[in-house]
Amino acid sequence: MTATRRQSGPFVVGDKVQLTGPKGKMNTVVLTPGAVFHTHRGMIAHDDLVDLPDGSVVASTTGDEYLALRPLLSDFVMSMPRGAAIVYPKDAAQIVAQADIFPGATVVEAGVGSGALSLWLLRAIGPEGRLASFERRQEFADVAEGNVVSFFGAEPQNWTVTVGDLVESLPGVMPDDTVDRVVLDMLAPWECVDATAAALKPGGLVICYVATATQLSRVAEALRASGAFTEPDSSETLVRGWHVEGLAVRPDHRMIGHTGFLITARRLAPGAVLPQLKRRPSKSDYSDEDVELWTPGALGDRSASDKKLRKTARQARTAATAAVAATEAIEADAAGAARPAPDAAPGTSEPTDDGR
Numbered sequence: 486m487t488a489t490r491r492q493s494g495p496f497v498v499g500d501k502v503q504l505t506g507p508k509g510k511m512n513t514v515v516l517t518p519g520a521v522f523h524t525h526r527g528m529i530a531h532d533d534l535v536d537l538p539d540g541s542v543v544a545s546t547t548g549d550e551y552l553a554l555r556p557l558l559s560d561f562v563m564s565m566p567r568g569a570a571i572v573y574p575k576d577a578a579q580i581v582a583q584a585d586i587f588p589g590a591t592v593v594e595a596g597v598g599s600g601a602l603s604l605w606l607l608r609a610i611g612p613e614g615r616l617a618s619f620e621r622r623q624e625f626a627d628v629a630e631g632n633v634v635s636f637f638g639a640e641p642q643n644w645t646v647t648v649g650d651l652v653e654s655l656p657g658v659m660p661d662d663t664v665d666r667v668v669l670d671m672l673a674p675w676e677c678v679d680a681t682a683a684a685l686k687p688g689g690l691v692i693c694y695v696a697t698a699t700q701l702s703r704v705a706e707a708l709r710a711s712g713a714f715t716e717p718d719s720s721e722t723l724v725r726g727w728h729v730e731g732l733a734v735r736p737d738h739r740m741i742g743h744t745g746f747l748i749t750a751r752r753l754a755p756g757a758v759l760p761q762l763k764r765r766p767s768k769s770d771y772s773d774e775d776v777e778l779w780t781p782g783a784l785g786d787r788s789a790s791d792k793k794l795r796k797t798a799r800q801a802r803t804a805a806t807a808a809v810a811a812t813e814a815i816e817a818d819a820a821g822a823a824r825p826a827p828d829a830a831p832g833t834s835e836p837t838d839d840g841r
């Protein structure tokens with residue numbers, strides 16, 4: 486059972502209802518017989534919400550209007566208790582899509598943190614799937630379990646949380662070659678590459694969510710060095726909201742500028758050797774030592790060949806010669822203008838090419 490919570494229909498006792506007040510402030514209540522929602526704008530009895538359609542507007546005792554809606558999963562994760570930083574909905578959506586989390590999939594996740602990503606994964610795998618989550622710290626596991634049960638209304642039977650380090654615990658929970666997807670959201674995912682490779686089925690996929698470019702680089706190199714994965718793909722997701730009102734249609738002034746990077750790679754079949762791709766930097770571009778010393782090669786800044794550089798220099802010199810000639814022509818013109826010819830009007834000029 487993954488979703489015992491009602492997603493639609495009139496409100497019933499036990500439902501979570503998000504109440505949005507006149508100034509946009511949101512509060513979530515769990516409908517309880519006889520309970521009352523108190524605000525400085527009056528009170529709303531829970532009983533008055535029961536049986537109303539989702540999306541109703543109710544008045545408090547002072548006559549202020551509140552919009553009542555079942556919270557979306559994104560509403561829930563953004564307001565639930567947090568033990569550790571959560572995966573934001575924009576990144577969770579990308580994780581589900583890029584990792585191809587499918588109904589019925591067997592998924593491993595570490596660490597579980599506050600359980601935000603666990604909720605999205607449980608939804609995506611559905612009741613036929615299995616989510617095995619791993620978390621080093623008991624307190625975080627407790628927070629995550631509380632949040633997941635709070636959202637679904639019961640402990641999903643297809644979800645296990647193992648308290649312990651992924652590398653040590655994974656082999657005891659998931660036999661080798663049995664996992665479709667591994668999702669790593671932790672400080673040092675590169676430490677888990679070998680354990681992940683062992684657990685994944687051939688063709689399975691690992692996705693890592695990391696906050697910094699240095700982590701991204703390190704996990705990419707670890708995936709490559711393992712020889713067990715395809716060439717990794719990296720990305721970040723920026724979502725910019727828009728203000729759309731009348732003629733004032735423009736991007737929002739504020740946005741979340743950075744959360745994290747995603748990197749994915751597929752598990753190769755045992756013994757398979759990845760063909761060298763043309764776009765992959767050749768080994769001559771960097772050595773293992775370069776990767777440790779942040780050289781341009783290690784940072785992916787591929788140096789141009791000598792031939793290409795000579796051509797670029799020739800282009801620059803040609804442009805410089807033309808610019809000098811143009812300056813000299815302008816100066817000659819100006820000198821000529823100082824001695825007005827009988828048919829030349831002083832001070833006239835041609836428009837420039839770009840019309841400015």
Ligand SMILES: C[S@@+](CC[C@H](N)C(=O)[O-])C[C@H]1O[C@@H](n2cnc3c(N)ncnc32)[C@H](O)[C@@H]1O
Pocket residue numbers: 569570571572595596597598599600601602603619620621622625649650651652670671672673677
């Ligand atoms: C950023 S939090 C995860 C947040 C979570 N994905 C969410 O959306 O709520 C990272 C968690 O990974 C745990 N962790 C770090 N390394 C781990 C490892 N090797 N095995 C298991 N858990 C680990 C940390 O204790 C921490 O709780």
